[in-house]
Amino acid sequence: xxxxxxSFHIKARDFIRxxxxxxxxxxxxxxxxxxxxxxxxxxxxxxxxxxxxxxHGGDGSLSIEVGADRLVLEVTDDGPGIEDIELAMQxxxxxxxxxxxxxxxxxxxxxxxxxxxxxxxxxxxxKDQGTHVRMFFFIPDGVKTD
Amino acid sequence: LSKxxxxxxxxxxxxxxxxxxxxxxxxxxxxxxxxxxxxxxRIVEQxxxxxxxxxxxxxxAVSATTKGPGVLKQDxxxxxxxxxxxxxxxxxxxxxxxxxxxxxxxxQHTIDMSYFLEIFQCAAEEFINRNRKSQKxxxxxxxxxxxxxxxxxxxxxxxxxxxxxxxxxxxxxxxREIKSHLVPDYVDAHRKVxxxxxxxxxTKKEPSCLPRPKKTVPTEIALGINDIYxxxxxxxxQIRAADRIPFYQTRFEYETCATGNASMWAMxxxxxxxxxxxxxxxxxxxxxxxxxLGKIEMGLFQDIEYIEFxxxxxxCLGGVxxxxxxxxxxxxxxxxxxxxGLGRRLQRENILRLYEKGQFQTEKIPAxxxxxxxxxxxxxxxxxxxxxESIAKRIKGTDCSACGAPDCRTFAExxxxxxxxxxxxxxxxxxxxxxxxxxx
Numbered sequence: 158x159x160x161x162x163x164s165f166h167i168k169a170r171d172f173i174r175x176x177x178x179x180x181x182x183x184x185x186x187x188x189x190x191x192x193x194x195x196x197x198x199x200x201x202x203x204x205x206x207x208x209x210x211x212x213h214g215g216d217g218s219l220s221i222e223v224g225a226d227r228l229v230l231e232v233t234d235d236g237p238g239i240e241d242i243e244l245a246m247q248x249x250x251x252x253x254x255x256x257x258x259x260x261x262x263x264x265x266x267x268x269x270x271x272x273x274x275x276x277x278x279x280x281x282x283x284k285d286q287g288t289h290v291r292m293f294f295f296i297p298d299g300v301k302t303d
Numbered sequence: 304l305s306k307x308x309x310x311x312x313x314x315x316x317x318x319x320x321x322x323x324x325x326x327x328x329x330x331x332x333x334x335x336x337x338x339x340x341x342x343x344x345r346i347v348e349q350x351x352x353x354x355x356x357x358x359x360x361x362x363x364a365v366s367a368t369t370k371g372p373g374v375l376k377q378d379x380x381x382x383x384x385x386x387x388x389x390x391x392x393x394x395x396x397x398x399x400x401x402x403x404x405x406x407x408x409x410x411q412h413t414i415d416m417s418y419f420l421e422i423f424q425c426a427a428e429e430f431i432n433r434n435r436k437s438q439k440x441x442x443x444x445x446x447x448x449x450x451x452x453x454x455x456x457x458x459x460x461x462x463x464x465x466x467x468x469x470x471x472x473x474x475x476x477x478x479r480e481i482k483s484h485l486v487p488d489y490v491d492a493h494r495k496v497x498x499x500x501x502x503x504x505x506t507k508k509e510p511s512c513l514p515r516p517k518k519t520v521p522t523e524i525a526l527g528i529n530d531i532y533x534x535x536x537x538x539x540x541q542i543r544a545a546d547r548i549p550f551y552q553t554r555f556e557y558e559t560c561a562t563g564n565a566s567m568w569a570m571x572x573x574x575x576x577x578x579x580x581x582x583x584x585x586x587x588x589x590x591x592x593x594x595x596l597g598k599i600e601m602g603l604f605q606d607i608e609y610i611e612f613x614x615x616x617x618x619c620l621g622g623v624x625x626x627x628x629x630x631x632x633x634x635x636x637x638x639x640x641x642x643x644g645l646g647r648r649l650q651r652e653n654i655l656r657l658y659e660k661g662q663f664q665t666e667k668i669p670a671x672x673x674x675x676x677x678x679x680x681x682x683x684x685x686x687x688x689x690x691x692e693s694i695a696k697r698i699k700g701t702d703c704s705a706c707g708a709p710d711c712r713t714f715a716e717x718x719x720x721x722x723x724x725x726x727x728x729x730x731x732x733x734x735x736x737x738x739x740x741x742x743x
Contacts, residue, residue, distance in 0.1 A: 159689070161685050161688045188683045189683050189684075193461040193462035193464075197462035200462075205602070223685060225685065301682045302684050302686060303684050
């Protein structure tokens with residue numbers, strides 16, 4: 158089964174360029190003429206996870222893997238990790254600091270939003286070693302193959 | 304890419320003037336331009352009519368497909384549909400004098416947009432008010448006024464089409480009014496009626512350019528402000544020189560009067576400034592527009608109710624077909640607002656009554672545009688994406704554009720789609736050991 162994978166670098170604390178990796182993923186998927194609602198969901202997940210890395214994580218990457226009937230959005234970083242994943246998944250829970258909130262972030266919606274907009278989400282995190290999130294999106298009609 | 308594609312709906316390229324410098328390649332937001340054989344050739348379906356290529360071309364090889372000066376004929380009833388941007392081109396001149404100048408030029412009727420801008424504003428406010436309860440459309444709603452923005456959304460951000468405010472654009476309301484109230488009398492009298500849209504940008508399509516040409520009565524023609532400016536300026540100066548302005552008999556008030564509220568629309572932010580909506584933003588410039596649309600797609604700005612986008616910097620007075628500098632025009636508008644104030648003329652209740660009847664709503668725009676742009680790009684397959692990636696890796700791009708594509712990735716895509724040959728790339732195309740030597 159053919160697969161396509163591409164990954165984009167995310168730099169920690171770089172708020173100016175935050176969102177670029179996610180936009181690159183979007184542009185890539187748009188060339189495949191996928192359903193626009195699906196692209197929107199991936200865009201939201203991409204952005205939320207990218208912001209998480211920029212705010213809390215270390216350097217990391219956002220990668221997209223396109224299979225015949227599914228997309229996998231993967232985000233990894235080498236930051237401090239999430240101590241209590243279950244707590245982090247709750248709406249409104251945030252470890253953002255005042256600087257983040259001043260910029261309009263830190264509403265505690267990131268992970269819940271990612272969960273809401275993806276079909277499946279897996280989070281692995283080890284303290285002081287980083288976080289690895291995988292989000293699955295199923296494509297009912299499949300992607301175009303030759 | 305065939306030669307006949309070089310001239311299309313919004314802009315045309317003059318092959319004799321084009322030197323193949325490629326400036327237009329790089330500014331095109333939809334990557335719709337390629338240079339072949341040192342001449343700019345466009346890919347028609349991707350053009351959204353923003354006019355950035357006109358703005359950037361130093362050779363004057365790109366022009367709008369407007370009609371140009373001297374089109375008025377004696378035997379026709381010429382009706383000018385005036386955008387408020389026109390008034391901004393005449394510092395210190397009252398809008399009514401500009402309209403009078405147009406009539407001296409030979410337009411029988413000059414229709415000012417103020418009324419229709421007010422109607423639009425009122426209908427937009429009403430939709431937004433109701434949307435707070437019904438949540439029929441997602442926040443933020445996006446202004447449908449700039450047609451380039453709507454096309455950009457259809458082409459590049461189709462997931463945002465439900466965000467486009469489903470209210471008829473002011474110019475559409477204006478054309479509808481004219482066609483139903485002004486034109487029929489002339490048609491009954493067997494006169495030929497021509498509607499001239501006097502525009503600051505090249506965005507009005509010639510009916511003959513449409514996929515299925517509409518057989519509309521009357522004929523509709525687009526004119527750039529800069530097309531008519533020299534002649535109009537002459538008449539306006541004459542009018543200003545006269546001691547007394549003669550009273551001019553007209554049929555409708557909207558043929559003579561403009562409001563401060565309307566003149567403000569020429570500037571970025573003019574649409575939302577007087578609207579009854581607290582959470583609104585105005586964004587202008589093509590780069591910023593793309594940037595913000597991307598952010599909306601990623602789920603940002605959901606706390607904003609309405610966003611006004613204009614792809615020209617500073618708004619419509621920064622359009623590519625205007626006659627004077629945009630900052631000068633902006634100061635003209637600001638002085639006009641100071642003089643006229645921002646009062647509205649129309650009775651809100653009357654407009655709301657028509658709103659109830661569904662007079663202003665339109666659901667058609669998104670569906671129509673999706674059809675138009677949805678078919679223009681063939682979907683790339685998984686294998687094609689892999690090929691593009693491997694070509695891009697081989698090029699290790701510097702985005703030099705020497706191949707005739709705007710950047711390396713687009714070039715790789717062109718190769719895979721079969722529209723370009725790999726040998727066109729200077730970095731990997733030239734066979735090793737056969738470097739070109741200069742004969743000096």
